[in-house]
Structure formats: C-alpha cells, structure tokens
Amino acid sequence: xxxxxxxxxxxxxxxxxxxxxxxxxxxELNEIDLRQADMRIRLRRGDADFTGPVEYVPARAAAxAAxAAxAAxxxxxxSAASDNFTYINSPMVGTFYLASSPDSAPFVKVSDxxxxxxxxxIVEAMKVFNEIPAEISGRVVSVLxxxxxxxxxxxxxxxxxxxx
Amino acid sequence: MQPVEFLDxxxxxxxxxxxxxxxxxxxxxxxxxxxxxxxxxxxxAPALIVTDAQTAGRGRGxxxxxxxxxxxxxxxxxxxxxxxxxxxxxxxxRSWPRLALxxxxxxxxxxxxxxxxxxxxxxxxxxxxxxDRKISGILVEAPVISAPNGTDPPSTGPAAKHLVIGIGLNxxxxxxxxxxxxxxxxxxxxDLTGAPHDLTGxxxxxxxxxxxxxxxxxxxxxxLSAEWQALCLLRGRTVTLDTGRRQIRGTCLGIQxxxxxxIDAAGQTERYYGGVLSEVV
Numbered sequence: 428x429x430x431x432x433x434x435x436x437x438x439x440x441x442x443x444x445x446x447x448x449x450x451x452x453x454x455e456l457n458e459i460d461l462r463q464a465d466m467r468i469r470l471r472r473g474d475a476d477f478t479g480p481v482e483y484v485p486a487r488a489a490a491x492a493a494x495a496a497x498a499a500x501x502x503x504x505x506s507a508a509s510d511n512f513t514y515i516n517s518p519m520v521g522t523f524y525l526a527s528s529p530d531s532a533p534f535v536k537v538s539d540x541x542x543x544x545x546x547x548x549i550v551e552a553m554k555v556f557n558e559i560p561a562e563i564s565g566r567v568v569s570v571l572x573x574x575x576x577x578x579x580x581x582x583x584x585x586x587x588x589x590x591x
Numbered sequence: 592m593q594p595v596e597f598l599d600x601x602x603x604x605x606x607x608x609x610x611x612x613x614x615x616x617x618x619x620x621x622x623x624x625x626x627x628x629x630x631x632x633x634x635x636a637p638a639l640i641v642t643d644a645q646t647a648g649r650g651r652g653x654x655x656x657x658x659x660x661x662x663x664x665x666x667x668x669x670x671x672x673x674x675x676x677x678x679x680x681x682x683x684x685r686s687w688p689r690l691a692l693x694x695x696x697x698x699x700x701x702x703x704x705x706x707x708x709x710x711x712x713x714x715x716x717x718x719x720x721x722x723d724r725k726i727s728g729i730l731v732e733a734p735v736i737s738a739p740n741g742t743d744p745p746s747t748g749p750a751a752k753h754l755v756i757g758i759g760l761n762x763x764x765x766x767x768x769x770x771x772x773x774x775x776x777x778x779x780x781x782d783l784t785g786a787p788h789d790l791t792g793x794x795x796x797x798x799x800x801x802x803x804x805x806x807x808x809x810x811x812x813x814x815l816s817a818e819w820q821a822l823c824l825l826r827g828r829t830v831t832l833d834t835g836r837r838q839i840r841g842t843c844l845g846i847q848x849x850x851x852x853x854i855d856a857a858g859q860t861e862r863y864y865g866g867v868l869s870e871v872v
Contacts, residue, residue: 554691
C-alpha cells in the first residue's frame with residue numbers, strides 16, 4: 428500500500444491482502460473496501476450485517492498504513508481537530524447516488540478539488556432527487572458511503588482535506 | 592382548430608400563473624431541459640416545459656419512462672421560496688420529500704374526474720396505478736444552481752432554489768402499440784375509456800391540481816396527507832421493501848402523514864423514507 432506507483436493489479440497482491448488482514452485484526456476493523464481504477468477488493472470480518480461507512484482508498488495518493496481505520500470509526504466533525512479533515516454530511520435521510528444517472532460520470536472522485544458550490548452527490552428521498560453541494564473547499568480524500576445505499580441524516584458522505 | 596389529441600400551446604400560455612411555456616416536438620428529458628435552462632439562468636419560474644415525445648425520460652436508477660406520441664411528458668418548475676410569483680408558494684426543504692407524493696395525488700385527482708368508473712391509487716411514493724397497471728410516474732429534482740461569480744454561496748442544508756417536478760401520464764398513447772412488457776403492466780386514459788382525451792385540457796387540469804397541492808403542502812394542510820393515506824394502494828398487503836442494504840418483508844400499514852411508509856415486520860413497526868417497494872403475491 429505504500430507504493431503509489433504500483434500498477435492497478437498490485438491491489439490484489441497476496442502479501443498485501445495478508446497485510447490488510449493483519450491491519451484489520453490489529454485495529455479491530457470490520458471491513459476494508461479498496462478500489463483502484465476498475466479493480467476492487469473488499470474484506471469483511473465478524474458480523475456480516477456490518478453497516479458502517481466504507482472508505483475508498485485514493486488510487487493516486489500514497490495510502491496511509493491503515494487506510495480504512497480512522498474514517499470508518501470517526502463521527503462527523505469530531506475528528507476534524509485530530510486529523511485536520513472535515514466531512515460532508517448527509518442533510519437528510521435518503522438514498523445516496525454518486526452520479527446523476529447510472530450512465531453518467533460521478534460528480535466527484537477521490538483527489539478532486541471541490542468548492543462550496545460543487546455538487547458532490549445526490550440524496551434521493553421518496554423520489555425527490557436532491558443535489559448536495561460541498562459547502563466547503565478542499566480535496567476529496569475518500570467517499571464514505573456506497574452508491575445506491577441508504578444514508579441517514581448527518582451521516583458522513585465524503586472526507587475532505589480542507590488544505591488539499 | 593387543433594385536434595384534441597395535440598397540444599394547444601396558446602391555451603397553455605393562457606394559464607395566468609405560468610411565466611413561461613416551452614414546447615418541443617421531441618426532447619430527451621423535460622427535467623434535464625429544465626435544469627439546463629436553470630443553470631443557464633434564463634428560466635423564469637413558474638415554468639412549464641412540455642414535449643410531444645420524450646426519448647430519455649428518467650425513472651429510479653436505470654428505469655426509463657416509456658413515451659410515445661399522445662402521452663403527456665412535462666416538467667413544472669417552481670421556485671422553492673415563491674419568489675413573489677403569482678400564487679407562488681414557499682416550500683421549506685423539510686416538505687420536499689413529500690413533493691412526488693403530492694404530485695401523485697394531483698394526478699389521481701385528475702384521473703378520477705376524467706376517467707370515471709375506474710379507481711386510481713398511489714404506489715408509494717410516486718406512481719399512479721389503476722387495476723395493477725401503471726398510468727403515471729413522477730420524478731422530482733432539486734438542482735443546485737451556482738450563483739454567478741461565486742456570490743451567494745449555498746447555505747446549510749439543501750441549497751436548491753428551484754424544484755423541478757417531472758410528470759409522465761399516458762393519455763392518448765394506447766399501450767396496444769407499446770412493447771409487450773409495457774403492455775402487460777401499463778395502461779393509458781385512451782385504453783381505459785376507448786376515446787381520445789383533450790390533451791391540453793388534461794395538462795392544464797394537472798398543473799392546476801399540482802399547483803394547488805403545492806400551496807397545501809406549503810402550509811402543512813392535513814387534508815393533503817389524508818389524500819395520500821386514502822390513495823395508498825398497498826395498505827394491508829404483504830410487501831417487501833428493498834432499501835439497498837436490507838430487505839424488509841411485512842404488512843404495509845400505509846403512507847403516513849409525513850410521507851413515510853409504515854411496515855409491520857414481525858410485530859415491529861418501522862417507517863421508511865426510501866427503497867424499492869414491491870407487493871408479495
């Protein structure tokens with residue numbers, strides 16, 4: 428995970444998977460979900476019904492040693508002081524969409540820069556599709572919700588580096 | 592004189608509270624067109640965008656609204672804060688989740704009047720059905736439009752200033768001409784009555800009914816929520832709701848005053864605000 432120039436296929440390297448499992452045990456993580464280009468690896472342990480937020484590791488950035496740990500456990504806002512990140516939270520209960528339609532490109536991707544009025548996602552509530560603006564400036568560190576999955580009021584959707 | 596099967600734009604423009612009527616022979620999506628006009632900054636609400644044929648109407652996810660000549664596919668654009676428009680209504684964001692439901696009750700009201708001897712109901716949260724066949728679908732969007740030069744940045748919460756209400760209704764487009772899968776699960780006003788309907792008259796009735804309900808929604812009129820509770824098609828039926836994360840199977844207890852759907856599953860009643868609902872037959 429520490430080599431940012433690694434090819435896309437490296438995400439499936441057995442040694443890395445072993446290391447990820449070690450990290451999950453070490454930090455008591457229930458789930459790790461990594462995406463690189465069009466490849467994905469998702470590891471789960473313990474309760475299969477785990478429904479906490481999922482973090483995607485940026486493909487281009489050098490990944491930290493324990494990529495899924497902090498955001499998966501961090502409540503929105505509270506962690507800003509400790510890790511200098513901030514979060515875009517869902518303003519309502521609904522279903523989270525990363526793109527305006529299944530055929531469209533996502534509004535934003537990891538490492539994109541967003542401004543206060545950048546649309547980052549849609550939250551649908553009872554067939555009303557609400558575009559959600561970032562309301563802050565910074566760089567997208569990770570996407571914390573799954574496309575097409577339900578989100579709660581106040582749930583963190585994106586992790587943002589305001590200095591990015 | 593236009594045959595009744597065709598839209599008479601002059602009659603539409605005579606609706607006194609509409610500030611703009613835009614008519615197309617063919618359009619990919621009236622909602623997309625409305626949002627593009629809003630982003631361009633030259634659409635004045637309340638506005639109506641209507642097309643004779645829609646080629647890429649959107650539904651939930653990858654669903655598409657089937658549309659051919661003779662049907663109504665249109666978008667009503669209203670300002671969320673009323674904007675001093677004639678009869679404009681200030682619609683607080685907390686009321687937005689009930690917009691599609693309110694529009695569905697408006698469609699049902701028009702159908703009850705124009706298609707007697709048939710009963711219509713709402714399949715939560717936005718489809719209108721009769722006799723297990725869909726006749727109308729609704730999709731509402733709340734787009735965020737950036738102010739020029741970065742002024743007036745969005746405040747907290749949903750930042751949309753306009754609400755884009757897209758409605759498809761099968762009027763004179765007989766499903767006899769539709770693909771087989773559509774024929775089995777859809778119907779039109781023509782199919783139900785055996786005679787063509789005044790397309791423009793139906794459209795004017797519809798936008799008036801929707802407009803009236805927006806006013807009632809804005810003031811939390813309890814008679815509006817009573818309408819959707821009475822129109823709930825699946826109350827008392829066994830249903831499954833797929834929320835994307837889990838499937839809930841239970842007895843539908845009906846659409847609640849806040850627009851949520853109550854389901855009793857193994858003695859536990861919960862209220863839901865999203866997901867794909869289906870009936871267990």
